[in-house]
Amino acid sequence: xxxRGKGQLIVLSGPSGVGKSTVxxxxxxxxxNIYFSISYTTRQPRVGEQNGVNYHFVTREEFEGMxxxxxxxxxxxxxxxYYGTSQKVIDEKLEAGIDVLLDIEVKxxxxxxxxxxxxxxxxxxxxxxxxxSRRLHARNTxxxxxxxxxxxxxxxxxxxxxxxxxxxxxxxxxxxxxxISAILKASECKVANRETIYKGVFAL
Amino acid sequence: xxxRGKGQLIVLSGPSGVGKSTVxxxxxxxxxNIYFSISYTTRQPRVGEQNGVNYHFVTREEFEGMxxxxxxxxxxxxxxxYYGTSQKVIDEKLEAGIDVLLDIEVKxxxxxxxxxxxxxxxxxxxxxxxxxSRRLHARNTxxxxxxxxxxxxxxxxxxxxxxxxxxxxxxxxxxxxxxISAILKASECKVANRETIYKGVFAL
Numbered sequence: 001x002x003x004r005g006k007g008q009l010i011v012l013s014g015p016s017g018v019g020k021s022t023v024x025x026x027x028x029x030x031x032x033n034i035y036f037s038i039s040y041t042t043r044q045p046r047v048g049e050q051n052g053v054n055y056h057f058v059t060r061e062e063f064e065g066m067x068x069x070x071x072x073x074x075x076x077x078x079x080x081x082y083y084g085t086s087q088k089v090i091d092e093k094l095e096a097g098i099d100v101l102l103d104i105e106v107k108x109x110x111x112x113x114x115x116x117x118x119x120x121x122x123x124x125x126x127x128x129x130x131x132x133s134r135r136l137h138a139r140n141t142x143x144x145x146x147x148x149x150x151x152x153x154x155x156x157x158x159x160x161x162x163x164x165x166x167x168x169x170x171x172x173x174x175x176x177x178x179x180i181s182a183i184l185k186a187s188e189c190k191v192a193n194r195e196t197i198y199k200g201v202f203a204l
Numbered sequence: 205x206x207x208r209g210k211g212q213l214i215v216l217s218g219p220s221g222v223g224k225s226t227v228x229x230x231x232x233x234x235x236x237n238i239y240f241s242i243s244y245t246t247r248q249p250r251v252g253e254q255n256g257v258n259y260h261f262v263t264r265e266e267f268e269g270m271x272x273x274x275x276x277x278x279x280x281x282x283x284x285x286y287y288g289t290s291q292k293v294i295d296e297k298l299e300a301g302i303d304v305l306l307d308i309e310v311k312x313x314x315x316x317x318x319x320x321x322x323x324x325x326x327x328x329x330x331x332x333x334x335x336x337s338r339r340l341h342a343r344n345t346x347x348x349x350x351x352x353x354x355x356x357x358x359x360x361x362x363x364x365x366x367x368x369x370x371x372x373x374x375x376x377x378x379x380x381x382x383x384i385s386a387i388l389k390a391s392e393c394k395v396a397n398r399e400t401i402y403k404g405v406f407a408l
Contacts, residue, residue: 167398179393186390189383194371201332
């Protein structure tokens with residue numbers, strides 16, 4: 001019996017340092033039929049970045065073409081460069097029954113919410129603010145000023161939590177992954193997502 | 205870190221023969237902090253039925269006292285006997301952080317929905333109508349007439365599925381239990397249910 005219909009659109013946000021990338025990597029290692037949406041950008045690749053892995057690197061003309069053809073779910077311009085998410089790719093995956101995960105900051109998420117209120121909006125928090133600070137320091141990549149800036153930004157982002165559906169606590173990667181998996185499974189069980197099944201089974 | 209606040213009210217419905225009792229027994233064997241709400245009734249105990257296990261058996265005067273004191277979440281009269289659910293007991297459990305499960309048919313569920321729209325409404329279906337018929341026959345307890353009556357009633361009940369939040373498919377007990385567990389875990393992660401946590405953590 002086929003229990004799944006279309007894929008689910010998942011929007012994941014959370015402050016820098018919360019450990020989202022590790023959680024996503026672990027989630028993807030455990031699940032099938034889930035696709036990580038890779039953003040498009042007009043900025044130059046940094047050393048080590050690969051086209052189609054970190055970003056889809058495109059020209060300004062190509063990006064503006066996507067805007068004109070309304071192929072983008074959301075886009076923004078930062079420091080003279082475009083960043084955006086392809087609606088077209090997402091829709092193709094969802095239609096094929098594949099879940100699509102967007103790792104996106106709160107402003108982009110708000111734009112997605114306006115167009116796709118049916119998506120699952122998940123915000124990842126650390127167990128405490130002190131722990132977030134500790135994780136940012138442990139990375140050993142940023143100056144104290146940059147870290148303080150990230151913590152300040154985190155506070156702003158937390159104020160957007162009420163706009164999300166779910167709050168996942170990354171006290172331990174395995175716990176956070178378990179919570180996200182439960183959210184995805186529960187969503188599959190929503191009556192709206194199983195309409196085809198019960199109407200088929202009971203010839204309603 | 206305390207991740208749970210109040211308990212969750214869970215309303216489980218599904219047609220006779222779908223295997224709800226087995227699913228509930230297995231769910232309860234796997235979970236802590238979950239309470240099965242035992243109905244009150246004025247009917248006489250049948251052979252083998254125990255007070256406080258199958259039902260709380262009370263007198264008509266006691267039951268009408270509960271109605272008068274508005275202690276019941278829902279109640280109805282069938283064939284001259286009262287049946288009802290104590291709101292008081294449920295509230296005490298939920299306040300103590302314990303989930304409460306009501307095994308209740310669609311009409312009672314509708315009454316609960318009117319007063320507690322925040323509850324989780326879950327409907328359990330068989331993988332097919334033929335399978336439901338097979339399970340009812342396999343019980344070997346009912347006459348063909350009674351079975352046909354139950355199947356007819358099941359069709360009526362299925363028409364109420366759009367009023368539920370979640371649809372769980374009992375193709376296999378372990379699958380159904382896994383789905384219900386995911387629904388409960390996802391519900392714990394809802395932003396509304398974790399308000400105290402994030403407001404506490406981030407001093408918002």
